[in-house]
Amino acid sequence: MKKSFVIYVLSDSVGDTAEQVARATAEQYKNTDYEIKKYPYVESVVKIDNIIDNVDVKNSIFVYTIVNQEISEYLKKVCDQKNITYIDIMAPSLDKFSSFLNQEPLRESGVIRKLDENYFKRVEAVEFAVKYDDGKDPRGILKADIVLIGVSRSSKTPLSMYLAHKNYKVVNIPIVTGSKVPDQLFEVPRKKIIGLMIDPSDLIEIRRERIKVLGLDNSVDYVSIEKIYEELEYAQKIMKKLGCPVIDMTKKAVEEAANLVIDIINDLN
Structure with a gap:
């Protein structure tokens, strides 16, 4: 039996990177049906609240590229509270680059x-x-x-x-x-x-x-x-x-x- 789920793609820019990663990953799994819902230019906590209000928690996964730290942290907190699975695509890369370069990132969207x-x-x-x-x-x-x-x-x-x-x-x-x-x-x-x-x-x-x-x-x-x-x-x-x-x-x-x-x-x- 196929598992159906929804991938919510969020970004504070256009969201193409997150969408491509999410799609490429989802295609690696057989017997699944998925739908992608993309939300570009997520630049406020209000917009995050509006999106999450309509989410089927059990059958949804959030994939996002949000470099604004305040908004990113808020999204993580809400996902944890509602037990929503999420993937912050930028975080591991930013952490590694920061360690390698010994400096903090710009945290500027749309670069x-x-x-x-x-x-x-x-x-x-x-x-x-x-x-x-x-x-x-x-x-x-x-x-x-x-x-x-x-x-x-x-x-x-x-x-x-x-x-x-x-x-x-x-x-x-x-x-x-x-x-x-x-x-x-x-x-x-x-x-x-x-x-x-x-x-x-x-x-x-x-x-x-x-x-x-x-x-x-x-x-x-x-x-x-x-x-x-x-x-x-x-x-x-x-x-x-x-x-x-x-x-x-x-x-x-x-x-x-x-x-x-x-x-x-x-x-x-």
């Missing part, structure tokens, strides 16, 4: 959910950086957290991608001598725009390496020192007109430049 949200924000920021890379669509300027402007090979793209991994939506716009910059640059707060400058001698070396990779001739204007001076002078005029902060990228690692950008953005907010 994994917050980490997931952070992950999706990062993915969104990276996709944004790719979509609006190198001025592909100037409309992105109005949606961005940060707008990087500078001449070719001033590290706009790698800096954009690094900042994207820090959850910033970044657009980078190339400044080309004689070409009009997008009107949108004059429609966003100046604090969002960061100009990137670089020493001409460094820039020419970077560009020479680039055309070598592309298999182009060294005589092109792209690596002409006169043209590079002209480009940088034009870029400086644009940045001055915009009134934006400027970072010297000469010999700077992307990580160092990113920290400077973030400091500037935070200081101006």
